[in-house]
Amino acid sequence: MQRPVPRHKGGGVARGIPAVLSVACAFALWEIYVRLSGISPLVLPAPSRVVEQMVLNRSLLWDNTLPTIKATLAGFALSVTVAFVFSVLLDFRPRLRRALFPIFVVSQTLPLVAIAPLVVLWFGFDLAPKVLLVALVTFFPMLVSLVDGYESTDPEIEALLFSMGASRGVVFRSARLPSAMPYFFAGLRISITYAVVAAIFAEYVGARAGLGIVILNAKNSFRPDLMLAAVVISSALTLVLFALTALLQRVALRWRDFGDQR
Amino acid sequence: MSMLSMKGVSLALEGTRVLDDIALHVGAGEFVSILGPSGAGKSTILRLLTGALRPDQGVITCGGAPLDPRDHGFAFMPQRDALMPWRRIIDNATLGLEVQGVPRREARARVLPLLEAFGLSGFEGHYPAQLSGGMRQRAALLRTVAQNRSMLLLDEPFGALDALTRTRMQRWFEERWREGRWSTLLVTHDIREAVALSDRIYVLSRRPARVIAERAVPMARPRLGRPATAKAHALEAELLDILLTQTGDSP
Numbered sequence A: 001m002q003r004p005v006p007r008h009k010g011g012g013v014a015r016g017i018p019a020v021l022s023v024a025c026a027f028a029l030w031e032i033y034v035r036l037s038g039i040s041p042l043v044l045p046a047p048s049r050v051v052e053q054m055v056l057n058r059s060l061l062w063d064n065t066l067p068t069i070k071a072t073l074a075g076f077a078l079s080v081t082v083a084f085v086f087s088v089l090l091d092f093r094p095r096l097r098r099a100l101f102p103i104f105v106v107s108q109t110l111p112l113v114a115i116a117p118l119v120v121l122w123f124g125f126d127l128a129p130k131v132l133l134v135a136l137v138t139f140f141p142m143l144v145s146l147v148d149g150y151e152s153t154d155p156e157i158e159a160l161l162f163s164m165g166a167s168r169g170v171v172f173r174s175a176r177l178p179s180a181m182p183y184f185f186a187g188l189r190i191s192i193t194y195a196v197v198a199a200i201f202a203e204y205v206g207a208r209a210g211l212g213i214v215i216l217n218a219k220n221s222f223r224p225d226l227m228l229a230a231v232v233i234s235s236a237l238t239l240v241l242f243a244l245t246a247l248l249q250r251v252a253l254r255w256r257d258f259g260d261q262r
Numbered sequence B: 001m002s003m004l005s006m007k008g009v010s011l012a013l014e015g016t017r018v019l020d021d022i023a024l025h026v027g028a029g030e031f032v033s034i035l036g037p038s039g040a041g042k043s044t045i046l047r048l049l050t051g052a053l054r055p056d057q058g059v060i061t062c063g064g065a066p067l068d069p070r071d072h073g074f075a076f077m078p079q080r081d082a083l084m085p086w087r088r089i090i091d092n093a094t095l096g097l098e099v100q101g102v103p104r105r106e107a108r109a110r111v112l113p114l115l116e117a118f119g120l121s122g123f124e125g126h127y128p129a130q131l132s133g134g135m136r137q138r139a140a141l142l143r144t145v146a147q148n149r150s151m152l153l154l155d156e157p158f159g160a161l162d163a164l165t166r167t168r169m170q171r172w173f174e175e176r177w178r179e180g181r182w183s184t185l186l187v188t189h190d191i192r193e194a195v196a197l198s199d200r201i202y203v204l205s206r207r208p209a210r211v212i213a214e215r216a217v218p219m220a221r222p223r224l225g226r227p228a229t230a231k232a233h234a235l236e237a238e239l240l241d242i243l244l245t246q247t248g249d250s251p
Helices: A013-037 A047-056 A058-092 A094-109 A112-123 A127-151 A155-163 A168-205 A211-220 A224-252 B042-049 B089-093 B095-099 B104-115 B133-145 B163-180 B191-197 B230-245
Strands: B002-013 B016-027 B031-035 B057-062 B074-077 B151-155 B183-188 B200-204 B211-216
Touching: A013 A047, A047 A058, A047 A224, A058 A094, A058 A127, A058 A168, A058 A211, A058 A224, A094 A127, A112 A127, A112 A168, A127 A168, A155 A168, A155 B074, A155 B095, A168 A211, A168 A224, A168 B095, A211 A224, B002 B042, B002 B183, B016 B031, B016 B042, B016 B183, B016 B211, B031 B191, B042 B074, B042 B151, B042 B183, B074 B133, B089 B095, B089 B104, B089 B133, B095 B104, B095 B133, B104 B133, B133 B151, B133 B163, B163 B191, B183 B191, B191 B230, B200 B230, B211 B230
Parallel strands: B031 B183, B031 B200, B074 B151, B151 B183
Antiparallel strands: B002 B016, B002 B057, B200 B211
């Protein structure tokens, strides 16, 4: 059986309008509530105050956003590379797959709360532990999407290639790998959202700089407005990275934009 | 000269006998069909020829030499078109040549002049999803023919098409074949198709498949696009009778 390929259909700007409206409404209600109730900004700051703090602390926030971006991208690059190498190995050596897959599954069961401090303990306060944690969190989804993607290859296409005298390697390169691409990009979009969260958590546990540190310090000095400012930035960062992967997918999978016109 | 010959070929898959003492041959430039009920093992014969399966018993020779499953010299067309959705039509058509190690540019140069005859000129840059079922099938046939092998193996090439498109494709294919005269082994369960296209027809029984009849088709070509002759009607009726009464237990 051929598995259904996840499809990505591009939408116009018009399709984004309801989402923008609902988010704007939520913020408006929040602002109104804070103003009417007179609640202390130490408990719940209004959105306007969060924005104000973002502007006031822009250089602090920017200096701490850069290390987070660096950790996210380096960890993600490492994870995608290693996941790809392993996916190829597992595809060519099914026995290795049976041996290693349980280990990868277990890697996903480890609670980040416990693992993160250990990794920081072992690798210090620099970039390395963050990169490793991001990679640990995103490796498995990437590996699974690649392995599933290879399996989605149309058996008739493989039979055809073998009938042409193609080697296992040629079949992999010209059929299994392209078949896996839609799955790969689906995994990429999911993993990139995990990656930012993982980087911030790793910083929170121990780092010299980063959005996680901003959040930690803001928490310790009872500054929910600054915490929320960091949250906004991390969300924006995730959205930008998500959009980039979507864009990459549009470019790489151009053939899927030519739908059935039968 | 015999392009292909099978003698005493038997095969069991997962304990079930699928082929039982199959013997058939295809001469150079000859169009031979294998006709049989669905699930009889017709496609299994093609899988033996493409090297996907090995016979338990029997001998397969091509051009006098034993079949080399790695380098069999057949161009195979599977049931569904099996076009790669991520490759443009021209790149699907050159696939076989690319696998043979022909550089992409040369492969394209060889395939481009064929597009016209296959009704695909102007569509070489399209993706398969943009084409109609009939065009996709023609593209798959082009990919098969372009491999420039000594023999075509066609596995129900028109089976997935609607009746009208199928008829149109059969006519078109008869024309192409009259020009190319490729040695061809066609697997089908469509009696009219077999009678219209073949020089000879083998009829298979249900599993385990045996050859229960062999008929020559002497009518002059072209046969399609004109009223079928009385001979053709008689042969179709005879083959239908064989398929209905002699293929073994009814399903």
